[in-house]
Amino acid sequence: MKIIITVILSYLLGCFSSAYxxxxxxxxxxxxxxxxxNAGATNALRVMGKKIGALTFLLDILKGIIAVIIGHYLLGFDGKxxxxxFVVLGHNFPVFLNFKGGKGVATSLGVLMILDWKIGLSCLVVGVTVIMITKYVSLGSIFASITAPISIIVLLDNIDRxxxxxxxxxxxLSVIRHKSNIHRLLRGEENRLGKNI
Incomplete structure (x- = not known):
């Protein structure tokens, strides 16, 4: 029963689209x-400005944090x-918005920060660094997503399966959600940070 509750609560929490x-x-x-x-922080930044974009990003991170804490309370480590x-799946595929959500980067970051802050911090540093150098938010997000599994091997001694x-x-999942961005990057058509804001 606790498994079902964890899944439902986490998914529904993820379904709350901050950008929308x-x-x-x-x-x-x-x-x-x-x-x-896209119903995510980057598009919110471009469409609604820096303050709303930043607030969207923080709220999406908070969703991941809250969900993992709830999971821990109900089922321990596996619950987290x-x-x-499921909070990321809810963010990406929200039932209330016809399953058209965001890409899960900020929410995944919130999840990682609670699961293991070293991995979360590594992803954040890599992502921000790539964005600062290239001005491509999508590229930074992709690199951050790739950093997560690599960080497990590099930073952790005993790895739970x-x-x-x-x-x-x-x-x-995050990389797949950036498929259209990858195509635009390869064609040189992706918007850089600061354009259309």
Whole structure:
């Protein structure tokens, strides 16, 4: 029963789209109809400005943190992993928005910060560094996603199997969600940070 509760609560928490909510409240718009059409922090930044973009990013991180804490309370360590997966799935595929959500980067970061802060911090540092150098948010997000599973091997001595596969799943899912960005990057059509803000 606790497994079902963990899955449902985490997924529903993930379904709360910060970008969509803030778009409706502050601009009376559906963020999915503007910019890239993605209900995430980067598109919120481009469409609604720096303050709303930053708030969206923080709220999405907070979703991941809260979900993992709930999972830990209900089921211990494995509950944290289960909650981490389903809060990201909820963010990416929210039932209330016809399964059209974000890409899960900020929410995954929140999850990682609680699962193992060293991995979360590594992803954040790599992502921010790539963004600062290239001005491509998507490229920074992709590199951060790839960093997560690599960090497990580099930073941790004893690796729990379920933990290992959870991190790989989140990393691969994030990269897949950036498929359109990867295509635009390869064509030289991806917008850099600072453009259209």
């Amino acid at each position: 909510f803030l778009g409706k409240v502050t601009k009376n718009i559906d963020i999915r109809e503007y910019g890239s059409g 992993l289960l909650a981490g997966v 379920n933990f290992y596969f959870t991190i790989w799943f989140l990393g691969i």
